[in-house]
Amino acid sequence: MESSEILEVSRRYVDRIDDRGELPQPVRRELFEELRALSSVDLWPGFQRLQASCAVYSWPLWREEFGEDLPFATPVEGTTWQYPELTFTEDEGELADLLSFLDDNAPVAPPNRPDAGAAGFACLHANTYALADDFLMPRDMQDTDPDADPQAWEAAVLSAMAFAGGSSLDPNTDEHARRRFWSWYLLEATPVAFATPED
Template identity: 25%
Template sequence: MSTELLVMLDEAKRGVFSHPKGELVLPIRRKVWNKFGEYGAKDAGKVIQTIGLRRRAELDILCVKHVMNIWNSERPNDNRLIEILKMIDDYFNSNIGKDALRHIKNNFWTDCEEMLYENESSMACYVGFATIGAVCTSYLDKSLVSDHIDSRVLDDELDPFSWDASYYAAIAYAGGASTEENSSIDKRREFWLWYLNEAVPKAYEAYKD
């Protein structure tokens, strides 16, 4: 990793420690994503695969895998997360097109919403939403860094449909969003420190410039 990214990660860790709810805020996460490399420009409706895109997708996938035990605990016979991650791999290997990912995103989002309505204390649905975030990154390459979104905006200011994989994974890991009384600040901080210490370096190093 570059010296600049390492310095940024150190600053981000200090931010997580100092944040009253153990949060790694979106503006800082966006800066990290930006350091991963060039974004995939669209060509005839298809996002061109760049090193930056592959790193950002890998980072989201790592987040999903980190909380997959929560899904498996609540839904032991539901193998859809593994199947969806396999679809992402197939997409990057040109075995399926973006329409297949868009279809699974739309259908699975509806399923996860129904899970939440049926059981508001379910954390598995947030793991599902995180998986959808990984799908979106794979074929859209992070809508959250688009010019129309203010670089200072926080997660809570966005529609939940716009939240990214890491934020949803943090909700699942902490047992709820930072606005919920029963969520764990310590667990949220633990997740974001894992994200900065392990996930970001691993995703970055997975694809060489």
């Protein structure tokens, strides 16, 4: 698919962002199913690129709070959402160490800074998706339920939480920042991530 064709599809979903600024899980799933129906190629690599792009996009929020890089699964210097290279690890033991590091240093729940913690977890999840061989989205894409295990959240959802300062179910978060993130996700990140290499 060409990026212009993808943008034509994803642009229609901007109006599906809800009053809390959230792009709900059923709507995201509908978007990917529509893209799958239009495409003649496997969409899993595009989904992996999209998750990495989201992690890169929210990464500055981690740096603002902590200043240092995580040991693994972090954007390298000069990374942008157009070039979403992360220092991915292929060692699941290192991913477990990263999870422990995040749990100890940057939980997503108050009184900690949920924006920084969510940005760190987005990198962890982008790494997890990068190592997966199969399309995990139908099982792993979760609504932003504050009682759910953060390990079940899509990297994009965590990035949205990072910008908004928490879950869309928390009335004290920034719904305008969340809406800006999902607009970026639909209008900029999705067309780039899913465009076929020859475009």
